[in-house]
Amino acid sequence: MSPEFHSPVLVSEILQSLITGRDGLYLDATVGGGGHAAAILSGLSERGRLIGLDRDPAAIRVAAESLRRYGDRVTLRQGVFWQLGALLRDLNIREIDGILFDLGVSSHQIDDPDRGFSYRHDGPLDMRMGEGDRSAWHLVNTAPYQDLLRIFRDYGEERRAAPIARAICARREQGPILRTGELAALIRSIIPPDLPQKTLSRIFQAIRIEVNAEIEHLPEALRQAVEALGVGGRVGVMSYHSIEDRTVKTAFAEWVRGCICPPGFPVCRCGRQSTLKFIFGKRGIRPGPEEIERNPRARSAVLRVAEKI
Numbered sequence: 001m002s003p004e005f006h007s008p009v010l011v012s013e014i015l016q017s018l019i020t021g022r023d024g025l026y027l028d029a030t031v032g033g034g035g036h037a038a039a040i041l042s043g044l045s046e047r048g049r050l051i052g053l054d055r056d057p058a059a060i061r062v063a064a065e066s067l068r069r070y071g072d073r074v075t076l077r078q079g080v081f082w083q084l085g086a087l088l089r090d091l092n093i094r095e096i097d098g099i100l101f102d103l104g105v106s107s108h109q110i111d112d113p114d115r116g117f118s119y120r121h122d123g124p125l126d127m128r129m130g131e132g133d134r135s136a137w138h139l140v141n142t143a144p145y146q147d148l149l150r151i152f153r154d155y156g157e158e159r160r161a162a163p164i165a166r167a168i169c170a171r172r173e174q175g176p177i178l179r180t181g182e183l184a185a186l187i188r189s190i191i192p193p194d195l196p197q198k199t200l201s202r203i204f205q206a207i208r209i210e211v212n213a214e215i216e217h218l219p220e221a222l223r224q225a226v227e228a229l230g231v232g233g234r235v236g237v238m239s240y241h242s243i244e245d246r247t248v249k250t251a252f253a254e255w256v257r258g259c260i261c262p263p264g265f266p267v268c269r270c271g272r273q274s275t276l277k278f279i280f281g282k283r284g285i286r287p288g289p290e291e292i293e294r295n296p297r298a299r300s301a302v303l304r305v306a307e308k309i
C-alpha cells in the first residue's frame with residue numbers, strides 16, 4: 001500500500017485486543033488500503049485467514065494490491081458492512097473470530113479532490129464512499145430547509161446550523177451549488193472569520209454522514225457482527241467523532257447489560273442475557289501523544305472492543 005493511502009491508527013492495540021487465536025478467521029469490515037488488514041495477517045499463523053470488505057471499489061483495488069503477498073488467505077469483497085451477515089452466508093462462513101470496523105473515510109478518499117469530501121480542495125460536490133445514487137450535490141441542492149437543519153445539528157453538532165441552512169436555500173435559488181469550493185465560500189461568508197475551519201469541517205462531516213447513511217445503519221451492522229462472532233470472538237470499532245462513538249457505546253452497553261427490565265424490578269422479567277463483555281473497560285482506548293504527533297488524523301480516534309460471551 002502506498003504510505004499516502006491511509007496510516008492505520010492504534011495498530012498494536014487492535015492486534016493485542018482483537019486476535020484471540022493465530023489460526024483464526026478475521027473480518028476487516030472497512031479494509032480501506034489494507035493497513036490494518038496487513039497488520040492482522042502478520043499476527044496470524046499460515047492457517048489464519050482474513051476477509052476484507054469495503055464499499056469503495058477504489059479501496060478494494062488498492063487492498064488487493066497491498067495484500068497480494070498473503071495469497072488465498074485473503075478474500076476481498078466490495079459491499080456495505082450492514083450486509084456482512086449475507087456476505088458471510090454467501091461465503092459459507094458460520095463463525096468469525098474477530099471483526100474490525102475502522103469507521104469513516106480514509107485519507108485517500110479525503111485527499112482526492114475528485115471525490116468531493118474536503119473543504120480544503122475544490123472538487124465536485126460528491127462525497128459518496130461507494131456507488132450510491134445520491135451524492136452531496138443532491139442533498140445540498142434539493143433537501144428542504146428542515147432536513148438541512150436537522151442534518152447539520154444532528155451529524156455536525158453545529159451551533160450555526162440554522163443560518164447556514166438558510167444561506168444554502170437562498171443561494172441555490174440562483175442556480176445549483178456544484179463544487180465543494182462554492183459551498184465552502186458560502187459558509188465562510190456567513191460565519192465570523194476566526195471560526196470557519198471548525199464550522200466548515202462540521203458541515204462537511206454532516207453532509208458526508210447523511211450521504212453515506214453512516215450512522216443510520218451502524219447499529220444493524222454491529223448486531224450482525226455480534227451475531228457472526230463465535231463465543232470468545234471479539235469485535236473492535238474505531239470511531240472518529242462523538243456521534244459515531246455514542247452509537248457504538250450505546251449498542252455495546254445494551255449487549256453487555258443484557259437485561260432491559262426497568263431498574264425498580266425485583267426480578268428480571270425480560271429474560272435477556274448479556275452477549276458481550278467489554279475489553280478495555282467502558283471507556284475504550286485512545287491514541288497517545290506520540291501517535292497523534294506522527295499521525296494527526298489519529299487525534300479523535302477511540303477504539304472500543306468487546307468479546308462475545
Ligand SMILES: C[S@@+](CC[C@H](N)C(=O)[O-])C[C@H]1O[C@@H](n2cnc3c(N)ncnc32)[C@H](O)[C@@H]1O
Pocket residue numbers: 006007008009029030031032033034035036037053054055056059079080081082102103104105106107129
Ligand atoms: C478509515 S478507512 C479504513 C482504513 C483501513 N483500516 C486501513 O488500514 O487502510 C474507512 C474505510 O471504510 C469504508 N467504509 C465506510 N463505510 C462503510 C460501509 N458502510 N461498508 C463498508 N465499507 C465502508 C470506506 O470506504 C473506507 O475505505
